[in-house]
Amino acid sequence: MAVNIDTHAFSVAPMMEMTDRFCRVFHRCMSAKALLYSEMVTCNAILHGDRDYLLGFDSIESPVVLQLGGSDPADLAACARIGQQYGYAEINLNVGCPSDRVQSGRFGACLMAEPELVASCVSAMKEAVDIPVTVKCRIGIDRNDAYEPFAEFISTVQRGGCELFIVHARKAWLDGLSPKENRDIPPLKYDFVQRIKQENPDLAFVLNGGLQTHQQARTLKHECPLPLDGVMIGRQAYKNPWLLSEVDELYYGDKPTSITRFDIIERYIPHIEKEIAAGTRLGRMTRHILGLFQGQPGGRIWRRYLSENAWRPGAGAEVVKEALRRVDAASRRPAA
Ligand SMILES: Cc1cc2nc3c(=O)[nH]c(=O)nc-3n(C[C@H](O)[C@H](O)[C@H](O)COP(=O)(O)O)c2cc1C
Numbered sequence: 484m485a486v487n488i489d490t491h492a493f494s495v496a497p498m499m500e501m502t503d504r505f506c507r508v509f510h511r512c513m514s515a516k517a518l519l520y521s522e523m524v525t526c527n528a529i530l531h532g533d534r535d536y537l538l539g540f541d542s543i544e545s546p547v548v549l550q551l552g553g554s555d556p557a558d559l560a561a562c563a564r565i566g567q568q569y570g571y572a573e574i575n576l577n578v579g580c581p582s583d584r585v586q587s588g589r590f591g592a593c594l595m596a597e598p599e600l601v602a603s604c605v606s607a608m609k610e611a612v613d614i615p616v617t618v619k620c621r622i623g624i625d626r627n628d629a630y631e632p633f634a635e636f637i638s639t640v641q642r643g644g645c646e647l648f649i650v651h652a653r654k655a656w657l658d659g660l661s662p663k664e665n666r667d668i669p670p671l672k673y674d675f676v677q678r679i680k681q682e683n684p685d686l687a688f689v690l691n692g693g694l695q696t697h698q699q700a701r702t703l704k705h706e707c708p709l710p711l712d713g714v715m716i717g718r719q720a721y722k723n724p725w726l727l728s729e730v731d732e733l734y735y736g737d738k739p740t741s742i743t744r745f746d747i748i749e750r751y752i753p754h755i756e757k758e759i760a761a762g763t764r765l766g767r768m769t770r771h772i773l774g775l776f777q778g779q780p781g782g783r784i785w786r787r788y789l790s791e792n793a794w795r796p797g798a799g800a801e802v803v804k805e806a807l808r809r810v811d812a813a814s815r816r817p818a819a
Contacts, residue, residue, distance in 0.1 A: 484612075484613050484614055484615050485615065485646065486573070486615040486617060486646050486647045486687060487615070488647065488687045488712050488713075489735075490518050490546060490572075491518055491647060491649075491687065491689050491712055491713035492516075492712075492713045492714075492734040492735060493514075493516070493517050493518070493713060493714060493715075493716075493730045493733075493734040493735075494517060494518035494519070494520065494548075494649075494689065494713060494714075494715040494716075495510055495517055495518075495519055495520065495716065495717070495720045495721075495727070496520065496691060496715050496716065496717030496718075496720070497520035497521060497522055497523055497548075497550045497575070497577075497619070498522065498717055498718075498721065499522045499523060500522065501522070501721055501771075502519070502520055502521065502522055502721075503767075504539070504540045504541060504544060505758070505763075505767055505768040505771055506721075507519045507540070507544040507547060508543060508544055508751070508754050509724065509751055509754075509768070509771050509772055510720075510724065510727055511543055511544055512747050512750040512751045512754075513725070513728045513730075513742075513747055514727045514728070514730040514731050515731055516730065516731045516734070516735040516737070517727060517730045517731075517734075518546055518548060518572075518713075519544060519546070519547050519548070520549075520550055520575065521538075521540075521547060521548065521550050521571070522550070523550045523551070523552045523577045524537050524538065524549065524550065524551060524552065524562075525551070525552040525553060525588070525590075526551060526552070526553035526555065526559060526561075526562045527553075527558075527588075529551075529562045529565055530558060530561065530562065534565065534569075538565070538566065538569045538571075539569065540569070540570070541754075542570065543754075545572060546572035546573075547570075547571055547572060548571060548572060548573040548574070548575050548617070549563075549569070549571035549573070549574055549575070550574075550575045550576075550577055550619065551563065551566070551574060551575070551576055551577065551608075552577045552580065552585060552588070552590050552591060553576075553588075553590050553604070554588075554589050554594055554597075554600060554601075554604060555604075556600075556603045556604045556606070556607035556608075557607065559576065559604050559607060559608050560607040560608050560610065560611035561611070563608040563611050563612045563616065564611045564612055566612075567612045567613065567614050571614065572614060572615075573615045573617060574612060574614060574615070574616045574617070575616075575617045575618065575619055575649070576601070576604055576605065576608070576616070576617070576618050576619070577590065577591055577619055578591065578594045578595060578618055578619060578620040578621070579591065579592050579619050579620055579621045579651050579655065580592055580662070581593075581624075581655040581656075581657055581662050581665045582662045592620075592621055592624055592655035592657065592665075593657060595620060595621055595623060595624045595636060595655070596624060598635065598636045598639035598640055599639060601618065601636075601639070601643065602639050602640050602642055602643025602644075602645075603643060604643070605618065605643035605644050605645045606643040606644050609643075609644045615647070616645065617645060617646075617647045617648065617649065618640055618645050618647075618648050619648075619649040619650075619651070619691075620636065620640075620649070620650055620651070621650070621651050621653065621654055621655045622650060622651075622652055622653065622654055622672055622675045622676070623636075623654045623655075624654060624655050624656070624657055625654070625655075625656060625657055625658060626656065626658075628654075630675055630678065633675055633679065634679060634682065637679055637683065637686070638683075641683070641686060646686060646687060647686070647687040647688070647689065647712070648686065648687070648688050648689070649689040649691055649713075649715055650675075650676045650679075650688060650689070650690060650691060650692075651691045651692045652671050652672055652673050652675060652676050652690060652691065652692040652693075653669040653670060653671050653672065653692055653693075654669040655669065656668070656669055666718075671692050671693045673690065673692075673703050676688055676690050676711065677703075677706070677707040677711065678707075680707065680709050680710075680711055680712075681707060681708065681709050684709055687712035687713075688711050688712055688713075689711065689712055689713035689714065689715050690703055690704065690713070690714050690715070691714070691715035691716075691717070694714060694715075694716045694719065695719050696719075696726075697726070697729060697730075697733050700714040700716065701714075701733065713734075714734075721771075722774050722777065723774050723777050723778075724771075724772070724774055724775055725744060725774075725775060725777070728740075728742055728747070744776060744779070745807060745811070747775065748775070748803060748807055751768075751772065752800050752803060752804070754768075755768050755799075755800045755803060756799070756800050759799045759800065764793075764798075765793045765794070765798040765799060765800075765802060765803075766793040766794040766798070768793075769789045769793040769802070769803065770793075772803075773785070773786045773789060773790065774786075779810075780810075780813050780814040780816075781810035781811070781812075781813030781814050782810075784806075784809050784810060784813050785806050785807075785810045788805065788806040788809055789802065789803070789806050792805075792806075
């Protein structure tokens, strides 16, 4: 199926151990329209592991993209089919993760060196499902700084049927940098993504990497003659989730809302209660909401109260309500 490009106007990046289903429900309390991603799930895990645990999600999170890690076309096709059955809106192939574990499994960023294989993977997945298949990649690997290998990668993978690429606009240096360093040290080259869009007007490109504010993201999206098709923000959206409260207005043309941080927590509490009743520890949910009051009166009280109390045995939604009450009290106190 063709990608619905409009849905990609804004997305929250897939992040292992961060964008789990609890995080996505929380993000959904702030934006009805942002496209949300799963963490990367490997084919091996899906084919041999506990699928409900790995893939299950609440329909309230939709639309959610399932990101797969793998490089065997038949396995990826099987996993894409399973993802479709679970209700994911799209399947995305990870061609950007630089960890050693991923490289030894011959997938993630090292696939930037094997565009023909990536094309075969995309084509096999597209055959297997009725939902769109996309690729998230880097602008290259290792120390060759040229633009041409990136352009060659895109044109080869496009021949496999990929119509939309999410590009983390820095290289992955597979020789010696840790995954964390690989998210910060190789320089950002937004111009590579802007240029590839101008040269491939029929393909869609979503810009990712280092975006801190909506203003910066929207400027980069629109400053080239043919605008980019979307932006994806990862760490900043996680650290400062309030950013998501403006997404529907800024990227999808919705009317402005007067929603507050307090309203968002009120929306999240019923989900917390449902999960607690199902046996989930409170801390698994509250770890994602610690940044909500960042820079606000009571922000430190919020973070500290939740961190100290949410993992206590038997902790439930009342901990969150009490934290909210303390923030409210702090925000009414006159500044010293
Ligand atoms: C903790 C963490 C885990 C990540 N896990 C994934 C992942 O599973 N799949 C993926 O494609 N990228 C992953 N990334 C990379 C992000 O999706 C994104 O490309 C990168 O952080 C750059 O965007 P940002 O500067 O907006 O964070 C991860 C990043 C972080 C910080």
